[in-house]
Amino acid sequence: MDVKCPICDEVSQIDDDSPLAKCLRNRRKHLYLCPTCDERIGKKTRKRQATGKFHLYEEKKEVDPYIQ
Ligand SMILES: [Zn+2]
Numbered sequence: 001m002d003v004k005c006p007i008c009d010e011v012s013q014i015d016d017d018s019p020l021a022k023c024l025r026n027r028r029k030h031l032y033l034c035p036t037c038d039e040r041i042g043k044k045t046r047k048r049q050a051t052g053k054f055h056l057y058e059e060k061k062e063v064d065p066y067i068q
Pocket residue numbers: 005006007008009010033034035036037038
């Protein structure tokens with residue numbers, strides 16, 4: 001499938017059967033970013049994450065307060 005980076009409008013092709021393609025088809029919120037922008041946004045994301053105001057949709061680490 002063709003995917004377009006919404007930031008720089010670069011069009012790439014990804015494998016229809018790749019996990020990313022499935023993810024993009026199932027969840028429209030999931031944006032494709034070209035590697036360049038991905039890298040750039042990734043840096044911003046990590047920066048924002050450091051401020052604690054940004055929630056990542058990655059798997060959350062379960063913290064059990066009763067097990068120390
Ligand atoms: Zn891009």
